[in-house]
Amino acid sequence: xxxxxxxxxxxxxxxxxxxxxxxxxxxxxxxxxxxxxxxxxxxxxxxxxxxxxxxxxxxxxxxxxxxxxxxxxxxxxxxxxxxxxxxxxxxxxxxxxxxxxxxxxxxxxxxxxxxxxxxxxxxxxxxxxxxxxxxxxxxxxxxxxxxxxxxxxxxxxxxxxxxxxxxxxxxxxxxxxxxxxxxxxxxxxxxxxxxxxxxxxxxxxxxxxxxxxxxxxxxxxxxxxxx
Amino acid sequence: xxxxxxxxxxxxxxxxxxxxxxxxxxxxxxxxxxxxxxxxxxxxxxxxxxxxxxxxxxxxxxxxxxxxxxxxxxxxxxxxxxxxxxxxxxxxxxxxxxxxxxxxxxxxxxxxxxxxxxxxxxxxxxxxxxxxxxxxxxxxxxxxxxxxxxxxxxxxxxxxxxxxxxxxxxxxxxxxxxxxxxxxxxxxxxxxxxxxxxxxxxxxxxxxxxxxxxxxxxxxxxxxxxx
Numbered sequence: 001x002x003x004x005x006x007x008x009x010x011x012x013x014x015x016x017x018x019x020x021x022x023x024x025x026x027x028x029x030x031x032x033x034x035x036x037x038x039x040x041x042x043x044x045x046x047x048x049x050x051x052x053x054x055x056x057x058x059x060x061x062x063x064x065x066x067x068x069x070x071x072x073x074x075x076x077x078x079x080x081x082x083x084x085x086x087x088x089x090x091x092x093x094x095x096x097x098x099x100x101x102x103x104x105x106x107x108x109x110x111x112x113x114x115x116x117x118x119x120x121x122x123x124x125x126x127x128x129x130x131x132x133x134x135x136x137x138x139x140x141x142x143x144x145x146x147x148x149x150x151x152x153x154x155x156x157x158x159x160x161x162x163x164x165x166x167x168x169x170x171x172x173x174x175x176x177x178x179x180x181x182x183x184x185x186x187x188x189x190x191x192x193x194x195x196x197x198x199x200x201x202x203x204x205x206x207x208x209x210x211x212x213x214x215x216x217x218x219x220x221x222x223x224x225x226x227x
Numbered sequence: 228x229x230x231x232x233x234x235x236x237x238x239x240x241x242x243x244x245x246x247x248x249x250x251x252x253x254x255x256x257x258x259x260x261x262x263x264x265x266x267x268x269x270x271x272x273x274x275x276x277x278x279x280x281x282x283x284x285x286x287x288x289x290x291x292x293x294x295x296x297x298x299x300x301x302x303x304x305x306x307x308x309x310x311x312x313x314x315x316x317x318x319x320x321x322x323x324x325x326x327x328x329x330x331x332x333x334x335x336x337x338x339x340x341x342x343x344x345x346x347x348x349x350x351x352x353x354x355x356x357x358x359x360x361x362x363x364x365x366x367x368x369x370x371x372x373x374x375x376x377x378x379x380x381x382x383x384x385x386x387x388x389x390x391x392x393x394x395x396x397x398x399x400x401x402x403x404x405x406x407x408x409x410x411x412x413x414x415x416x417x418x419x420x421x422x423x424x425x426x427x428x429x430x431x432x433x434x435x436x437x438x439x440x441x442x443x444x445x446x447x448x449x450x451x452x453x454x
Contacts, residue, residue, distance in 0.1 A: 112350055117349045117350050118349050121348065121349055121431075122344045122345050122348055122349065122434070123339055123344050157453060157454075158453045161453065162451075162453040165435075191439070191442060191443075192442060193435070193438045193439070193441075193442050194438060194441065194442060198435075198438045200434050201434040201435030201436075201437075201438045201439075202435060204348075204431040204432070204434045204435065205431075205432070205435060207349070207427050207428040207431045208392075208420070208425075208428030208429060208431065208432060209428075210428075211420045211421060211425045211428045212418070212420070212428075212452060214420075214421065215418060215419060215420050215421060216418075216452075216454055218454070220454065221452055221453060221454035222453050223450045223451065223452060223453065224389075224450065224451040224453045225439060225443075225448055225449075225450060226384060226385045226388065226389040226448060226449050226450070226451050227384070227443055227445070227447065227448035
């Protein structure tokens with residue numbers, strides 16, 4: 001299946017590497033591919049420039065947001081909270097229409113000190129914002145509650161006995177996404193929280209997630225819904 | 228140990244019944260004990276009037292907020308988000324000074340539709356609001372992330388293999404509270420998140436908690452931090 005990932009950060013790279021290793025044709029979308037490949041700067045999190053990663057993953061193509069959205073049969077959205085809507089507008093509503101967009105982003109706001117707060121929460125969410133802006137896209141919020149290495153390899157931790165969530169308005173899209181998460185990454189416990197407004201719940205996990213990272217000294221943890 | 232509970236709702240009743248059954252002298256504080264005992268109204272959650280519960284638990288005394296705060300060696304705060312600061316002011320800063328206040332409340336806001344949103348979150352929390360208002364009180368936010376029957380009996384679910392949190396500025400108070408939670412209720416996994424600002428993290432669990440209640444059809448669940 002042709003899979004496109006909108007965003008070149010570590011989450012996007014981790015998803016792309018895993019999906020490519022499974023044999024899927026994977027494209028990563030960015031604003032300006034030439035500029036992204038020319039950059040020698042580390043990203044905001046101190047990760048090496050995209051170029052270094054790209055050399056190690058020659059099968060993953062870097063294209064524009066619009067090309068990525070047009071080519072992909074299923075899309076991942078992994079832009080920053082701030083970059084989400086501008087990036088998706090460049091991808092183009094017509095290229096996003098009818099497609100599943102797995103929204104893995106969080107609206108982190110670094111402007112009010114560390115740890116970051118949320119730019120939108122409580123009575124709205126980034127997932128809802130994206131769904132409102134692109135009503136024809138089948139937005140499924142998922143995977144935004146844990147670190148990238150665990151997203152694609154839950155078995156790394158406690159035999160995969162921990163939980164992720166899906167939120168979205170399109171029941172069939174959620175069923176498909178649940179299947180992908182099982183098949184591609186080996187997820188066992190996937191809870192359907194309800195419509196896209198339930199993305200408020202998973203995005204609002206970020207404040208405790210960030211503090212657990214501090215308290216535990218590692219991002220290699222996740223929540224399990226014990227019931 | 229003399230324990231006082233500020234608030235007459237189901238959380239307060241559940242804590243009082245358990246602590247009383249362990250042999251502790253327990254008082255519950257309310258604005259107007261005569262009015263509370265005279266009322267035949269069910270509470271906002273449809274629970275029976277306090278009077279009915281009180282008849283089944285004669286060893287638990289109902290007193291004013293100020294009497295409860297003055298008598299208790301350790302205090303629980305279980306008022307609603309809206310009632311918190313007014314109730315604690317009636318308890319009196321002088322009666323609260325120097326004491327551990329285990330803050331079990333959440334700033335639920337029912338004015339914007341169901342499920343409720345939070346009246347304060349993201350860059351502040353109810354726990355911080357209480358600590359600012361009563362700087363001499365040793366506020367420890369805890370137990371606000373699960374249903375009352377599980378607070379006092381974690382072994383009811385999965386042998387107690389799930390997690391609660393403590394947040395607070397006073398390290399010694401958190402150590403004492405951790406001991407109480409182990410001894411009184413049998414908690415095994417208690418994570419110290421850090422200072423009282425980390426209460427933002429646990430209070431912001433409520434949105435997903437409320438939606439999990441909907442998705443699972445029961446409030447008998449909890450999160451485990453798998454690491």
